[in-house]
Amino acid sequence: MSNGLEARLVELGVTLPDAPAPAANYVPFVQIGDIVYVSGQISNGPDGLITGKLGDDMSTEQGADAAKSCAISLLAQVKAACGGDLNRLVRAVKLTGFVNSTADYTDQPKVINGASDFLVAAMGDAGRHSRSAVSAASLPLGVAVEIEGIFQIK
Structure with missing residues (x-):
């Protein structure tokens, strides 16, 4: 993957933001050995927070876009954990996605696909x-949407 990830992000039209600072008494990531655990990243875009409730005032497609924004922030945190060197990223291990939705909404996996498909x-x-x-x-x-992630680095 090496320099390929940075080049691929450019091809996808994605510029990683600075890693978002934690909003409370926690750290944005913890590294144990070659595993980086990234705290939950909330949906945030160029115009600010992406808010809404799936099954009420937000479509599944809008939710998937919000999930993609979370994945972009996850990569920004991994880049920070790697001292700015994305060449150290080996793989995505696990995502846990939380979808703000009504009680009868059942397409949470389609929403989180926005993050998975992007990665x-x-x-x-x-x-x-x-x-x-x-x-x-x-x-x-x-x-x-809020998504936390586990990544392997070298």
Whole structure:
């Protein structure tokens, strides 16, 4: 993957933002050996927070875009964990996605596909990961999606 990931991000039209700072008393990531655990990243885009409730005022496609924004922030955190060198990223291991949705909404996996599809587009097979996609009655600041991730680095 090496320089390929940075080049692929450019091809995809994605510029990684600075790694978001934690909003409370926690750290944005913890590294243990070659594994980096990244705290939940909330849906945030160029115009600010991406808020809404799936099954109410937000479509599944809009939710998938929100999930992609979370994946971009996850990669920004991994880049920070690697001292700015994405060449150290080996693979995505696991995502846990939380979707702000109504009680009767059942397409949480389609929403989190926005993150999963982006990681595979950017990283190829190294972006394939295990995953959970669950509903939440609400999320911090009213955001649509929050995703945490586990990554392997070298």
